[in-house]
Amino acid sequence: MNAWTMRLLFNLYPPYLGTGIVVQHIAPDFRHIVVDMKLRFYNRNYVGTHFGGSLSAMTDPFYMLMVMKNLGSDYIVWDKFGTIDYRKPGRGRVRAEFRIDEPFLAEIREATAGGRKFEPTLAVDIVDEEGDVVSHTTRTLYIRRKRRKRVAEE
DSSP states (O other), X not given: OOHHHHHHHHHHOHHHHHHTEEEEEEOTTSSEEEEEEOOOGGGBOTTSSBOHHHHHXXXXXXXXXXXXXXXXXXXXXXXXXXXXXXXXXXXXXXEEEEEOOHHHHHHHHHHTGGXXXXXXXXXXXXXXXXXXXXXXXXXXXXXXXXXXXXXOOO
């Protein structure tokens, strides 16, 4: 599936529609993704700032998707867990930018050679319109090369 179609599907995905999360950009090579969310009446918490669950949802599952698309079908990639450290109340529009690069992909290939698992932790900041960090989020992935099936000798 290409980046344009993937972006469209994310933006029609009911959990994202319900929180106001919008995928603004997916690079054709799936190495850069931009997600944002405006503060609306339906995604505010009791004190009028962004609901923490919506902020966390902004970071799921983008790193997993980016790694899957770049490594191909020979790898198993799961979003294992995430953490979120709230730094200041989120008001207005907030944004998260996800990036991966070739050195990181090479590190994965080397770490998973021979069938070993690799569990990197990637960070992303959710920032407000002034560029201040609203929350610092980490996502830990589980990555392993798929085991090849052995063909029975005849």
